[in-house]
Amino acid sequence: xxxxxxxxxxxxxxxxxxxxxxxxxxxxxxxxxxxxxxxxxxxxxxxxxxxxxxxxxxxxxxxxxxxxxxxxxxxxxxxxxxxxxxxxxxxxxxxxxxxxxxxxxxxxxxxxxxxxxxxxxxxxxxxxxxxxxxxxxxxxxxxxxxxxxxxxxxxxxxxxxxxxxxxxxxxxxxxxxxxxxxxxxxxxxxxxxxxxxxxxxxxxxxxxxxxxxxxxxxxxxxxxxxxxxxxxxxxxxxxxxxxxxxxxxxxxxxxxxxxxxxxxxxxxxxxxxxxxxxxxxxxxxxxxxxxxxxx
Numbered sequence: 001x002x003x004x005x006x007x008x009x010x011x012x013x014x015x016x017x018x019x020x021x022x023x024x025x026x027x028x029x030x031x032x033x034x035x036x037x038x039x040x041x042x043x044x045x046x047x048x049x050x051x052x053x054x055x056x057x058x059x060x061x062x063x064x065x066x067x068x069x070x071x072x073x074x075x076x077x078x079x080x081x082x083x084x085x086x087x088x089x090x091x092x093x094x095x096x097x098x099x100x101x102x103x104x105x106x107x108x109x110x111x112x113x114x115x116x117x118x119x120x121x122x123x124x125x126x127x128x129x130x131x132x133x134x135x136x137x138x139x140x141x142x143x144x145x146x147x148x149x150x151x152x153x154x155x156x157x158x159x160x161x162x163x164x165x166x167x168x169x170x171x172x173x174x175x176x177x178x179x180x181x182x183x184x185x186x187x188x189x190x191x192x193x194x195x196x197x198x199x200x201x202x203x204x205x206x207x208x209x210x211x212x213x214x215x216x217x218x219x220x221x222x223x224x225x226x227x228x229x230x231x232x233x234x235x236x237x238x239x240x241x242x243x244x245x246x247x248x249x250x251x252x253x254x255x256x257x258x259x260x261x262x263x264x265x266x267x268x269x270x271x272x273x274x275x276x277x278x279x280x281x282x283x284x285x286x287x288x289x290x291x292x293x294x295x
Contacts, residue, residue, distance in 0.1 A: 003054070003167055003169040005084050006055050007087065010100075014090055015119040029190075042180065052173060084169075087117050088107070090118055091119060092124055096136065101139070199253070208239075209281075220265060222266050222267070223266075224268050230275075231281075236272045
């Protein structure tokens with residue numbers, strides 16, 4: 001039995017969450033075209049006959065221009081300290097950017113293997129992938145360089161095979177049927193937040209929070225009461241939409257993913273709440289037990 005912890009780091013929108021979901025075969029991390037969608041450090045657990053890998057999906061590292069950005073960066077850097085190996089994801093289609101160089105400089109201060117994962121190779125010719133490898137190879141002493149397509153699942157099996165060589169432990173940290181360390185309430189709230197981002201595009205800022213207020217579990221179904229929290233009435237109007245059409249779309253799409261996640265029929269009651277003052281939001285979230293959003 002071999003086990004270990006693996007951190008997925010990189011710039012925003014390079015496909016860390018998509019890669020994690022593909023490896024696990026389940027959605028444990030939400031995805032969106034909006035950068036910095038991942039706000040919390042989420043662990044996804046991969047199990048096979050003789051291996052357990054605990055992947056740590058982190059917020060995208062970027063040059064912060066507001067407090068939320070600084071908090072996200074801090075969480076991403078912290079995740080590097082306590083893992084056995086780091087997977088550094090880059091966007092193969094976007095090419096080498098200043099953000100990549102910024103993160104690579106940070107790697108020079110750590111003493112652990114870093115695997116360069118060149119993502120989004122679907123759509124790239126073989127010679128383009130080769131040129132990318134050549135461009136990156138001298139920037140850092142990479143333990144390995146693996147090109148993949150997280151979206152298509154291309155070469156992810158090879159990545160798993162390579163990662164097994166860097167596992168240091170022989171302890172099973174989680175049960176075989178567990179694939180995330182997060183609670184069902186947290187995962188449900190994240191699935192709703194994903195739909196808010198994907199359906200409202202650039203109109204909705206990252207300050208929007210989704211939480212589950214109550215779950216009533218019956219034999220064949222879950223009744224879920226959830227709320228989208230905003231800090232301005234204008235945002236509330238956008239999420240509700242004309243004649244309630246937007247909130248209805250969010251609910252329909254979220255319910256589908258939630259049913260797949262829990263394996264039961266779901267009745268989702270979703271509404272929007274405006275909390276303008278941070279201290280009021282802090283009190284509300286604390287009462288519900290959502291302390292992760294207050295870090």
